[in-house]
Amino acid sequence: MELLNNLTEAVKKGKRKDAEALVKQAVEQKLEAGTILDSLIAAMDDIGRRFKANEIFVPEVLIAARAMKTAMEILEPVLVDAGIKPEYKVVIGTVRGDLHDIGKNLVAMMLKGANFEVIDLGTDVTPEKFVEAARDNGANIICMSALLTTTMPAMKETVDCVKSSGLKTLTMIGGAPVTQEYADEIGASGYGADAATAVEVARSLVSA
Amino acid sequence: MPLITFQPSGKKTNVPAGTNLLDACHRAGMGVPASCGGKGLCGKCRVRIVSGKVPPHVGYEQALSPSEAAAGWRLACLVSVESDLVVDVGETSAIRSVILTDFGGVRPEPDHEVKSVPLELPKPSLADQTCDIGRIMRGLGLEEYPRCALALMQQLARKLREHDFRINAVLFGNELLAVEKFRPESRALGLAVDIGTTTVAGLLFDLQSGQALAVASRTNPQAVHGDDVVTRIDYANRGDEARKKLQGLIVGALGEILAETCASASAETGEVFFIAVGGNTTMHHLLLGLEPVNIAASPYIPVAKRGWLTRASHVGLRAGEGARLYTVPNISAYVGGDIVAGLLAYDLHNCDETVLLVDVGTNGEIALRADGATYACSTAAGPAFEGARISCGMRAATGAISVVGKRDGKFFIETIDDAPARGLCGTGLLDAVALLLDCGLLDETGYLLDRDEAKDACPELAERIIEDKTGTAFLLAEKSNGHPHLALTQKDIREFQLAKGAVAAGVRVLLETVGKNTSDLTRVCLAGGFGSYLKPASALRTGLLPQGIKPGAVEAVGNSALAGTRLCLLSGRMRDEAERIAREVKYIELSGQLSFQEAFTDEMEFPV
Ligand code: B1M
Numbered sequence: 001m002e003l004l005n006n007l008t009e010a011v012k013k014g015k016r017k018d019a020e021a022l023v024k025q026a027v028e029q030k031l032e033a034g035t036i037l038d039s040l041i042a043a044m045d046d047i048g049r050r051f052k053a054n055e056i057f058v059p060e061v062l063i064a065a066r067a068m069k070t071a072m073e074i075l076e077p078v079l080v081d082a083g084i085k086p087e088y089k090v091v092i093g094t095v096r097g098d099l100h101d102i103g104k105n106l107v108a109m110m111l112k113g114a115n116f117e118v119i120d121l122g123t124d125v126t127p128e129k130f131v132e133a134a135r136d137n138g139a140n141i142i143c144m145s146a147l148l149t150t151t152m153p154a155m156k157e158t159v160d161c162v163k164s165s166g167l168k169t170l171t172m173i174g175g176a177p178v179t180q181e182y183a184d185e186i187g188a189s190g191y192g193a194d195a196a197t198a199v200e201v202a203r204s205l206v207s208a
Numbered sequence: 209m210p211l212i213t214f215q216p217s218g219k220k221t222n223v224p225a226g227t228n229l230l231d232a233c234h235r236a237g238m239g240v241p242a243s244c245g246g247k248g249l250c251g252k253c254r255v256r257i258v259s260g261k262v263p264p265h266v267g268y269e270q271a272l273s274p275s276e277a278a279a280g281w282r283l284a285c286l287v288s289v290e291s292d293l294v295v296d297v298g299e300t301s302a303i304r305s306v307i308l309t310d311f312g313g314v315r316p317e318p319d320h321e322v323k324s325v326p327l328e329l330p331k332p333s334l335a336d337q338t339c340d341i342g343r344i345m346r347g348l349g350l351e352e353y354p355r356c357a358l359a360l361m362q363q364l365a366r367k368l369r370e371h372d373f374r375i376n377a378v379l380f381g382n383e384l385l386a387v388e389k390f391r392p393e394s395r396a397l398g399l400a401v402d403i404g405t406t407t408v409a410g411l412l413f414d415l416q417s418g419q420a421l422a423v424a425s426r427t428n429p430q431a432v433h434g435d436d437v438v439t440r441i442d443y444a445n446r447g448d449e450a451r452k453k454l455q456g457l458i459v460g461a462l463g464e465i466l467a468e469t470c471a472s473a474s475a476e477t478g479e480v481f482f483i484a485v486g487g488n489t490t491m492h493h494l495l496l497g498l499e500p501v502n503i504a505a506s507p508y509i510p511v512a513k514r515g516w517l518t519r520a521s522h523v524g525l526r527a528g529e530g531a532r533l534y535t536v537p538n539i540s541a542y543v544g545g546d547i548v549a550g551l552l553a554y555d556l557h558n559c560d561e562t563v564l565l566v567d568v569g570t571n572g573e574i575a576l577r578a579d580g581a582t583y584a585c586s587t588a589a590g591p592a593f594e595g596a597r598i599s600c601g602m603r604a605a606t607g608a609i610s611v612v613g614k615r616d617g618k619f620f621i622e623t624i625d626d627a628p629a630r631g632l633c634g635t636g637l638l639d640a641v642a643l644l645l646d647c648g649l650l651d652e653t654g655y656l657l658d659r660d661e662a663k664d665a666c667p668e669l670a671e672r673i674i675e676d677k678t679g680t681a682f683l684l685a686e687k688s689n690g691h692p693h694l695a696l697t698q699k700d701i702r703e704f705q706l707a708k709g710a711v712a713a714g715v716r717v718l719l720e721t722v723g724k725n726t727s728d729l730t731r732v733c734l735a736g737g738f739g740s741y742l743k744p745a746s747a748l749r750t751g752l753l754p755q756g757i758k759p760g761a762v763e764a765v766g767n768s769a770l771a772g773t774r775l776c777l778l779s780g781r782m783r784d785e786a787e788r789i790a791r792e793v794k795y796i797e798l799s800g801q802l803s804f805q806e807a808f809t810d811e812m813e814f815p816v
Contacts, residue, residue, distance in 0.1 A: 054679060054698045057654050057705060059809050097505030099799040102808070123800065124506055149245075149442045150504035179249070 003029070004039040007071070011043035014063030016070050023071040033075065033082040037115065040071055044113025048196030058102065061195070065109035072112070086117040088206045090172075091133045092143035093125035095154035100147035103175055106195040107143065114199045127154065127161035134162070134169045140206050141189075143198070146175040156186040163187075170205050174198055210289050214238055215258060215296040229255070229262075229287035229295070234432045238297045241603075243596035245434030245443060246285035250596055253284040260293035311771035313553040316778040318418035322380050322482045322532075324388070324396040329373040340364045344377055344384065355383040360530065363387075378481055378528065381780075385481055385530035397421070397473075397480045399466055399527075400774035402546065402767060403487035403495060404428060405437055405570055406594055406603065407737070408461050409770055412469035415482065418778050421473035424465045427603075429457040430494065435591045436570040437490035441504045444494065455497045459524050462495075466527060480527040483520055486536040486773035488544035488571065489513075495523060496535065506799060508541035515545075515776075515787055534783065536776055537790035542586035547573050548790050549772025550735050552782065554765060557582055557789045562728045564715065565768070567735040568593055568634075568752075572711040575793065576718045578728075582789070583721060585796040587714030592707035593634035593738050600684070600694040602631030604737060609684060609694070611743075612639035614647070617668055621684060629685040629694055634738045635746075636684075640696050641704055642746035644682060645814055649673065652814045654705050656680045656698045708752040709812035714798065716754050716807040721796055726756030733765040740764040751815045 003026055010018035026036045047064045050056045079085065090111060094104045101123045108118050119137050121129060125144075134142050142162060146152050155173050162169055170189040173182075183191035190205050192198030209222040212232055221236040230253050233240040243250040251272060257280045272281055284295075327347040330336060338346065341353050341364060348354065354377075356364075367387045368375065374390035388394070401410040409425040433443040433454065444451040462483070470477045485495060489510050493500040496518070498511040515537040520527045536545030550565050551557045556577050565575040572587040595601030595608075602608050607630030611622035621636070623629050632640070644650035648665040649657050658680050662670035672683040674695060681695035719725060732753065734740060744762040747753045753762070765771075775782040798804045 054702055055655060057702055057812065059812050060653055062809055099506050102805060148438055148504065150438055150445070150501075177249075179247075 001031075001035075004031070004036065007036070008039045008043045008046075011040060011064055011067045011071060012046055014060065014067050016067040019067040019071045020074065023074050027074065027078055033078045034084055036075055037079065037084065040068055040075070041113060041115055044068055044110060047113070048110050048199060052194050052196040058106065061106055061109070065106075065113065068109070068113055086115050088141075088202075089117040089119065089137055089139045090141040090143050090202065091119045091121055091130065091137060091139045092145070093121035093130060094123040094145045094147075095151050095158065096124055096126050097154060098146050098148050098151040099123045100145070100175075103147065103195070104143075104145035107145065107174065107192065107198045110195040110199050111143075111202060114203065116202060127158040130158050131161050131165045131167065131169075135165070135167060139169055141170045141172050141202055143202075144171065144173045144188075146173070146178060149177045152177060152182065155182075155188065159186050159188050172198065172201060172205065211292045212236070212289065213292075213294045215294060216298075223289055225290055227289045228285065229282070229289050229293075230284040230432075232289055233284055233295075233297060240284055240297055240432075242285060242432050243435040243591060245439040248283055248286045251283060252596065254281050255284045255298075256280045256296040257282055257287075258294040258296050260295075261291050262287050262293065263290060311553065311766035311768055313765065313768065313771050314555050314775060316418045316775050316782075318415060318778040319780055320416060321780045322378075322385075322396050322398065322415050324376045324378045324391075324394045324479075324481070326376050326390055326392045326394060327374070328390070329368070329375070331373050340368055341384075343368070343373075344375075344387070348377060348379075350382070352382075354379065357530065360384060360386070378530070380481065380532055385532070386528060388529070395475070395479060396482070397470075397475055397528075398482040398484065398777045399462075399469065399480055400770060400777040401462060401465065401483065401485045402549075402770035402773055403458060403485055403491040404546070404736075404769070405440075405488065405491060406431060406435070408458070408465065409767060410462070410465035410469060411770060411774055412466075412473055412475070412480070413774065413777060415778065420774075421475070422469040424468040424472070426461045426464060428491075429461050430454050435594065435596050437488065438504050440494065441490060441500045444499070445501050451494070451497065451499065454494045455523065458491070458495050462525055466525075477526065478528045481531045482534070482777060483525070483527060483531060484534045484536065484773050484777035486545040486549040486769045486776070488546055488573075489538040489541050490544075492535050492538060492545055497523065503541040510538060510541050513538045513540070513790060515783060515790070534776065536773055537787055539584055539790050539793050540586075540795040542571055542588075543573050543575075543584045543793075543795060545773075545786075545790075546769035547575055547584060548786050548793075549770075549776070550733075550765070550768035551575055551577075551582065551772070551789050551793070552775055552786050553768045553771035554733060556733070557785075557792070561730040562724055563731045563733065564718075564729055565733045565735060565765075566711070566715070566739060566753075567769070568711055568738050569736055570594060572714055574711075574714045574718055576722065576724075578722045578724050581722075582793045583718055583796055584793050585714050585718055585798050587710040587798060589707040589710045590703070592703045593637065595631065595633055597703045598632060598637060598700045599678070599697050600632050601637070601700070602633055604633040604635070604741070607631065608633035609636035610741070612636050612643055612684065614643060614669075619669060619672065628688055632684060632694060632696065635742045637696070637700075637704060638742050638746045638750060638752065640682070640684065641701065642743075642749040644696075644701075645749060649682065650701065650814070652816045654701050654812070654814060656682065656701055704750075705812045705814075708750055709808050712751055712754040712811035713804055713807035716811065717798060717801065717804050718796060720803060720807075726754050727758070729757055729761055732757055732762045733768070734762065735765050735768040737767070740766050749815070751811060751813075754811060755815050
């Protein structure tokens with residue numbers, strides 16, 4: 001479908017105004033809300049794939065995500081009316097003592113782009129706050145980001161805190177100094193090397 | 209105990225079974241680098257197992273290809289030594305690091321606070337029963353006793369008589385530091401040291417004349433426990449012993465520098481009575497043995513910021529008797545005495561122009577002087593300019609590609625010491641990216657054209673575009689005797705974008721804070737080794753310095769940290785001035801600042 005293809009392209013290129021106009025048209029033409037959503041998800045999937053392959057970089061992803069956000073703001077009420085809502089919920093944040101949030105924001109955007117409901121707790125998030133937010137919101141996954149070797153231990157504390165709280169919430173970790181081995185060592189459910197992988201891992205965690 | 213033979217030096221060493229190979233290399237004095245602190249991530253500690261059995265290698269995937277592993281390459285940090293081994297560590301020992309010890313700026317005016325005064329004292333008699341210290345007081349023409357540590361007082365009677373009342377009194381202000389054998393020509397010497405995260409440089413001075421006598425430098429031996437300050441703090445956090453080890457390493461390096469400079473000035477280390485040290489806040493803490501743990505995470509609290517005066521012997525440094533150790537004051541957890549020293553050295557703190565001082569190390573520290581006030585921030589650029597996280601990156605040392613360009617339409621490189629190319633250092637990286645941008649092989653988003661696209665954009669260089677194991681790459685140097693080819697990969701360019709974006713964004717945020725533009729800057733002083741050797745045109749072309757800065761405004765100021773530290777060594781007034789700078793500079797915290805994030809996102813791209 002021409003219109004939806006154009007919408008996908010507009011988001012991929014980060015053309016916010018075009019994306020806005022196209023999604024409005026699609027809504028006016030009474031296209032199925034779910035199909036419109038799919039065309040947006042397709043755009044973010046492509047962005048994620050090319051980001052992972054280093055073809056595009058952080059600024060392009062942020063620009064695309066901004067276009068996605070604008071389009072979603074228009075689409076959201078339509079989705080609500082159609083009774084379509086994200087199936088899964090995550091809480092995300094940068095761990096205690098750590099204020100780096102660009103990577104965390106990218107992961108959050110890509111998860112939103114993959115139709116997860118994302119509750120962003122910001123930076124410097126304590127283990128208790130993660131657990132509390134996960135409980136209050138009934139989240140499926142707690143997503144933690146750390147960029148400092150010295151704040152990585154806060155991930156372990158959070159994982160431990162989830163376990164002792166009795167919650168069954170899954171945990172996913174990531175950030176430049178974090179590795180799969182570290183995730184295994186501290187007993188996190190998953191590890192994402194980059195924002196696109198984080199989406200794949202989140203998808204497989206909730207469907208397992 | 210297994211025996212390890214290191215090639216090419218042939219050095220042998222026995223280690224207990226189960227020893228980590230990287231540790232074994234370091235204990236044997238092999239300068240194998242380990243940027244990530246031995247976590248199997250950076251790949252810089254690669255060595256080749258020539259013979260002997262090593263247990264199966266796990267966890268190397270991030271840093272070694274399977275074919276390299278099959279050829280015997282291992283990451284030393286992941287190998288546990290179980291039996292005899294022959295290990296090729298490469299020619300690391302023959303490699304000279306480029307360490308900057310040049311500078312200009314304010315000329316020192318020694319105030320002779322530390323001096324060695326020859327005294328021929330009249331001997332006591334029944335007619336002159338003046339006490340021992342009173343006799344020295346009188347010899348010095350003082351009205352009061354000089355201050356004197358009890359330990360020295362306890363030895364005074366013996367020392368005076370041993371030397372037959374012909375002595376040299378070493379003074380620091382009105383304190384008696386030592387009583388020495390009479391030497392009419394005797395000098396009091398001092399050492400100024402810049403402790404960088406990567407390199408340490410020292411200058412020996414005659415405190416009387418203010419003349420520099422000798423210079424020596426080392427790579428910071430703590431680097432084996434990580435390239436950046438946070439990795440080092442992380443190591444120090446393992447416990448008291450680890451912290452003491454880091455302290456011991458840096459004190460050891462200071463001792464070596466002291467010995468080397470004294471030897472080349474035909475002096476004795478015992479003549480050195482004052483040692484002034486400038487460095488970033490973490491280096492300062494590790495030298496003094498302070499716990500650096502709270503520097504690392506928010507809200508970044510150092511133990512102490514003011515300048516500190518203690519005895520060299522208290523950190524285990526042996527110099528002249530009673531020698532003092534002074535540390536230049538820090539501004540914050542991430543803006544240290546090195547920046548204070550830099551401001552001091554060029555008197556930037558008192559100037560009326562709009563001036564920027566940029567020291568691009570792993571942490572890009574930036575200070576701005578504008579409208580009669582001084583501001584500073586730190587931008588966490590990362591170690592890309594020092595070679596880490598760049599696939600073929602290395603420090604500025606023998607064999608590093610330091611210049612990249614095009615001459616008469618032909619691609620060329622220059623290496624340090626004209627040695628065969630072994631890797632790419634910061635200045636070479638900067639040039640390479642500038643060249644790729646100029647040739648249109650790299651677009652403003654940082655995308656590296658593939659071979660086909662390159663043929664249209666720049667036919668002369670298109671054949672240097674190759675497909676590496678990680679994707680598209682630009683060939684810098686062909687394969688040569690045993691060394692793999694050197695190429696700049698798309699991923700390397702992404703790392704470069706993060707690093708340069710952080711520096712440029714830091715500059716922009718500082719300027720915005722005071723309502724200035726890049727075009728308002730009359731001087732941009734680039735400090736440190738990288739800053740002094742880089743080509744300003746490349747810095748502007750790649751956007752390491754944000755757009756709008758006038759090319760003529762950019763100047764290299766050399767090792768300004770060392771320059772300022774030596775001013776503190778030679779004059780108490782300068783130490784007071786350093787204190788005032790540290791107190792008055794307004795520190796701008798970038799963490800959690802939205803304006804930084806916006807600027808960073810912009811500055812990751814390249815100027816068109
Ligand atoms: C839940 O599942 C998942 C899954 C995947 C996940 C995930 C979660 N989270 C991330 N991912 C993954 O997906 C993302 C996209 O693919 C990726 O996210 P990343 O975050 O890795 O990547 C981002 C998209 C881009 N990368 C970044 O944004 C980080 C870039 C660099 C330059 C950096 C920046 C920008 C900053 N910094 Co900071 N900073 C550095 C960085 C050096 C470098 N060259 O990389 C680094 C991380 N910093 C460091 C330091 C030391 C610091 N920084 C600090 C401050 C800052 C700024 C404020 C200046 C700024 C942060 C701005 C912000 N709002 O985030 C300080 C501390 C702040 C704090 N408490 O957090 C300070 C302590 C010191 C200082 N000078 O101020 C170093 C850490 C060293 C270490 N060994 O830990 C550092 C590597 C630079 C260095 N070597 O010196 C993946 O990791």
